[in-house]
Amino acid sequence: MEWNWDHAFAVLPQLAEGLVVTIQATIVASLLAYVLGLGIAILKMSKSNLTRVSIYWVTEFVRRTPILVQLYVVFYVLPDFGIFLEAFTCGVIVLGIHFSTYTSEVFRAGIDNVPKGQWEAAKSLNYNPLQTWKNVILPQAIPPMIPPLANYLITMFKETPLLAAITVVELFRAADQYSNSHYTYLEPMTLVGVFFLIVSIPSAMLAMKLEKKYKQAKTA
């Protein structure tokens, strides 16, 4: 099988459109994962035993089951209950929920790393919980969280091809459609792989730089 440049150039516009959808899905899903993750992290530190145990098992259930099956559940089951969502919305919700169980660990570790004295200081200043979180805890907890959260952003980017299974025409499905109508997998699939590498390798390098930066800031 020879590489055919005609196919490669013909598929490019469709791949570019697909890439836009992929990036949109990544950004929306990651925002959802960050917001939900923070919520889960706070629930995991709850004083109530029942809340802690139930949130633990719920998140473990989501973590230990495949994203693909979760996508099918939301995509096929919700319409039976009269909830009609676009495939893209279903995909983003599932990715966001799935990865919120991972980001919650980052948030929890970040919050745990804030020294106990800071909590006590907030208390002695008579801060209410909102003030404590907003003015004392989060400003100290967030910077070290940024590198791992950036890494999860890259991971989510690489999981978006699964959305193709529920008919979202993102980068991978755009290539697959071309492959099926032109009987060639070589050029479209290779190009998809290249697109992923082009986006994710520099992003990973950037994340590594961030990590070094925050480590230095801490020791300095």
Place this chain on the structure above:
Amino acid sequence: MNEVLEFYPILIKGTITTVQLTVLGAILALIVSFIVGIARISSFAPIRVIAIIYLEFFRGSSALVQMFFIYFVLPMWGIYFDAITAGVVACGLNVGAYGSEVVRGAIIAVSKEQHEACKALNYSSLKKYRYVIIPQAIPIMIPTFGNLLIELLKLTAVASLITISDLTFMAQIIRVQTALTLEPFLLILVIYFIIATVLVQIVDLIAKKFSKGRNIMTAGDK
């Protein structure tokens, strides 16, 4: 639900296929992890470069794309795999890339003095890794390997997209035949969860066994 349970023969078959993919994929991933992980710290630069290219390639692109590449593109160059083998190879090579970082990290975490001690004893490289470094590095690797094993199990569901009849594939068959949606998918989610939980328990047992009687010292605690 009863309607779904009538399909138990194919559900059992699917579960077996999923477990098979996971176990075979894990064995391949483990082998790849050690080869690539040790290659990353080789003193011979070309070996290091090849290991890095492998790592960046498999870590940088998506697992689904890799699977399609192995199953649909490689045959065009005369490299044929049946679906199961393609699934195992894709899962193993993908997770192996992440595993190699675990192996490398654990070897680096073994304290410097241990490396110097080997030098003082005039151990060869092979002897050093075989008797001193690797046995101390393994307990450090096990918890992260446990997490990767769960990732691998979840990855096998993707193999249903290259026509492998695993649990996810079977659930799709049941959905099409019964027009039920909630029951088949909920059922296989529970099966996946049970398999994953059993795997977590097994890894915990192994971790306990390896840490018994050992005073694990990592670079961090001195």
